[in-house]
Amino acid sequence: MVATPIKTEKRLTIETAEIAPDTSTIRSLDWDRDRFDIEFGLQNGTTYNSYLIRGEKTALVDTSHAKFRQLYLDTLTGLIDPKEIDYLIISHTEPDHSGLVKDILALAPQAIVVGAKVAIKFLEDLVHQPFERQLVKSGDSIDLGNGHIIDFVNAPNLHWPDTIFSYDRGTSTLYTCDAFGMHYCSSSIYDEDLSAIEKDYRFYYDCLMAPNARSVLGAMKRMDKLGEIATVANGHGPILRHNVQELLDRYQKWSKAQTKAEKNVAVFYISDYGYSDRLSQAVAKGITKTGVAVEMVDLRSAENQEVHELVSRASGIVLGMPPLSSSDHQDITANVGTVLAAVKEKQIIGMFESYGDDDEPIDPLLTKFSDVGLKKAFPPIRVKDTPDEATYQLCEESGTDLGQLLTRDKLVKQMKSLDSDLDKAIGRLSGGLYIITATKDSVSSAMLASWVSQASFEPPGFTIAVAKDRAIESLMQVGDSFVLNILEEGKYQSLMKHFLKRFKPGADRFAGVDTQTAENGSPILNDALAYIECEVVSRMECSDHWVVYSKVTAGRVSNPDGMTAVHHRKVGNHY
Known part of the structure; x- marks a missing residue:
């Protein structure tokens, strides 16, 4: 049964529904939101989906955006006594899904926070208080009892570096957070009207997932080891149930097309610092529009070897400047050094400041890249104020310029082919x-x-x-x-x-x-x-x-x- 929506003046509503045995969703409906991250075409609002799984033990999968704080907490406490929550599963730590973690832990201090290693590290900076934790990775599982065994699948970069999927064997439900979602707000809980949602589903993929196509395919390959997927309980938009295989197949098709590109660009950013992740996503979207593949890497969590291998095979590099003062500064600086050591002549470079007065200065580092033979793809992007639509468009157009620079030889070759009848x-x-x-x-x-x-x-x-x-x-x-x-x-x-x-x-x-x-x-x-x-x-x-x-x-x-x-x-x- 669907509960009566709780309304506010800003058209924020909450609805709950049972989507599987012992499984409920709490959907925070943001009817009027006209912008989300780098997306300019958000015509249909969005939702933030959270889930309760009750076995002999209880798990809460994700929370909601801070704007829903009171609505969400009132709804949650109407469904369950927070003292009964045994696990709080964090699919990833982006604020629209983890914005109420601190509030939940205040109500349920006994809850064990479950997440990827990187997610737990990020949460320590977000919560600023001790909490019980359990680190999980692909192959790990938690038994909630009554058949609800939760298997975990690593899904980094979809679209944050700390993402994990959770699969309930008892209900064949896969919890995917951002992946396989869309920014689409309606009274429909499920995807029964494919024609109504497919344009938003594709637009969401193009904006957030296309720059991570290799990571999409990697995660889907790991998903193949799970059982039947009857329901995709995503973090945004209608839950997938009526068109699951069709919509999963579309991700596979689109991602394969992206990864067949002849050229690729490594985009380095710093998650959870200023606006680095959003600026980098806008640049990456611009690059993918030219048919050039993108691989995005978080400098905060990446291993040096991973950075070196990616740079060595990339045609171009985009680097978001790291902060000078940070608890992770040493690791970030080491990765920047690895980028500089691995680049080679004839690659191209683009750089941006990720918002903050303590960013590593662009010009000295850009000079170092120039000295080893890299060509500047676009003028450095310097952002000192909160980014607006024009800022994100600047980033997207800069990415497109970079992609076009990499594909220019192919275009010239086409233009010289004048003999074809x-x-x-x-x-x-x-x-x-x-x-x-x-x-x-x-x-x-x-x-x-x-x-x-x-x-x-x-x-x-x-x-x-x-x-x-x-x-x-x-x-x-x-x-x-x-x-x-x-x-x-x-x-x-x-x-x-x-x-x-x-x-x-x-x-x-x-x-x-x-x-x-x-x-x-x-x-x-x-x-x-x-x-x-x-x-x-x-x-x-x-x-x-x-x-x-x-x-x-x-x-x-x-x-x-x-x-x-x-x-x-x-x-x-x-x-």
Whole structure:
């Protein structure tokens, strides 16, 4: 039975349900959250899922976000006397799942905190008080009685370095925290409506899991040793029960595609320090958009040998600057030294400050990398204030620049392949000339487009093919708005020249351009022949492009006698 939701003015609610024998979920529903970590397209809120397993002993799997403190604690104490909790299983220590650990331990000081070695270390810094603990790894188990034997599976970097999965043999339920989740808030506890959730499921994967594709495959290989998985009790969004195998298979497919990339980049960050993990995730997302694989490593917990091996086979390095004052400073510094010792000529390097006045200075270390032959991939990112949407977009665009630098040789090779009859034939496909403009919160972007086609009459709609590595792609998620500016024959050259140039990460695309603001908030180019305001309805993946279908909400022609500019190409293997 589902309990009556407890409501607050901020649309934070709690619901509980029995999802398996002796197993309940406490779902904290955050209906209005419009941003989570680096994701700009969070249209449907999110949830924070926690679980109670009752055998002869009782285990609580994860807690909730601190914003739900009173709601969560009231709900938990209504379900169970905290003194009866024997184990508190921590899937990972990111605050949205472990934000109430200290509160739980105040109510249940007898509870044994169960987690990976790294998680327990992180919790010591979070809780600042003694607590009973049990370190677990793949192959370990805890018997709660009544058939509830909990097996543990290491799943590092999904998406924090300390993640573990927990599998209940008695109910065939796998507790996965961030993995196989999505930011989607609704009254549905389960995934019965696949069509409603699949775009959010994919977007969540692209933002948080794609940069850790190798780790995803490693964790899924270890999952194969478990029994049947009837339910995936994730940490965000609907619990997976109706489409378990389908959605697991999608992770496998997407991750395999990521790991087949010819180039890879090692991204080093420091979990739980400033905003290092979020900034690095944004950079990594930008890199993966170019088809380059990413391996993310926490400098705080990584072994020197692991760091050395990864750097030695990487095509590029991204390094978040470590703090000078830290209890782990010696280990972190040693790993930075290992990175410097393992790099080799012709690799490329990108660096960022992870927010804090005591960051290791960028310039001296960047000079050391330059001295051994590394090329700077993007200007160092220096963040001294709390990152906003523009900061994360800067990081994503910097990552994309790095990825494009690594794949430039492949593009040049394509461009030189002019003898193919097929390429010449495809090049004869012509299209109009358009400029897509979009603004969301404090972030604006634009791109020149010619792959545009009307796709429906009622409602009026059209499709645009957007390359995955375009900066504006992040602003064209389902539900986002933008403007299609139609260029005029004979009057488009200056606009085309402006928007064809390569912009530095974070640069203002509209500097020096005459614009006005559309009703949906995006720029209208005053020199365009016409403009159409649009809302993204759906997206379809086509290898290196997304085909974005949008409905028209408004539009206007500035010159009724004008003709649309037409674009002709010589070959079809590049723009």
